[in-house]
Amino acid sequence: MWTKPWKTSEGFLIAGGLFVFGIALQIAVGPVRWSLLAAPANYIALLLLLCAIALMYILRKKVYLFEWMMHGGAAVSSIACALGITMVMGLLPQMREGGVPWLSQMLSFWPFVLLWMWMMLIAALATLNHMRHFKWSQIPFLLNHLGVVVAVAAATFGNADMQKLKMRVYYDSPQWIALSEDDKAVEPGIGIELNDFTIDYYEDMSPKRFASEITVNTADGQKVIGTVEVNNPLKVSGWKIYQYGYDKGLGSESPYSIFMLVKDPWLPAVYTGIFMMLAGALCLMLFMAPKPIKEEEEF
Secondary structure, three states: OOOOOOOHHHHHHHHHHHHHHHHHHHHHHOOOOHHHHOOOHHHHHHHHHHHHHHHHHHOOOOOHHHHHOOOHHHHHHHHHHHHHHHHHHHHOOOOOOOOOOOHHHHHHOHHHHHHHHHHHHHHHHHHHHHHHOOOHHHHHHHHHHHHHHHHHHHHHHOHHHOEEEEEEEEEOEOEOOEEOOOOOEEOOOEEEEEEEEEEEEOOOOOEEEEEEEEEEEEOOOOEEEEEEEOOEOEEEOOEEEEEEEEOOOOHHHOOEEEEEEEEOOOHHHHHHHHHHHHHHHHHHHHHOOOOOOOOOOOO
16 A cells, blocks of 8 residues: 555545544534635635646646546545545535534535545646647546536635525515625615515415515616516526515415525536536547447348
8 A cells, every 4th residue: 555556545545534634624623614715715715726736737747646646546536535425415404503413514514625625636637637638539538527626616615605695575665685694784786575475275275385576676777577486586686586484474464575585606607517527428428439330241
């Protein structure tokens, strides 16, 4: 073990070391505080990361670790560990408080963040290495790996810029103030008027669907009229407006409606990375599949 050349087993040992280091960070400093990466700090951190990746690539001939990170053993182990901890996340309900300690707040769990960042670094170095010897046949590989880099980087560094606000709106009372997750008053730059609120019930009188007809006023004087539901938001000025709640005691007679306003400026970059990975997989299926063997002609 640790004799050159390194293989997949060394990759799992490195990932294990990152996991242990992440646990130590979790105990010492607490969960990841994404708020520290709010703009412009996230742009600075992303620039530093790109510079670090470039430096690692330049030093690949002098530092064996950097050279090894461009090969299959590093990729296989990093993907396996990142997907493994993500499966744990999928099996446990994720919530702001409560649940399984650490594992129910996986997005702020240091080992989760470190393992995904490790996989992103490996994908970035592999991408640079293949771009140096570019061939058209490598396009699926480049799309897959560059897609991972774009998606993970955007999700990581854009986390702090995502806003989730709650706004309670009464009939005949346009509302321009919302509350953040820590109950601070925020002006989102849009105002909402509640025109109508309706509830559809099942036969046992439990709510089947509840929705609000609203008018959204923007800061530049535009008016947008639409209907919002729990999973059917209205998009206005970069915000997605979701139906969130109402006065359950009064039901369909509720005098107000509660909306969730969500804005994620980095989401297009995340989607771009995902589409690149899908395009790479599609290219592999269409152009890299083995060609059928032609039958010999009979004479």
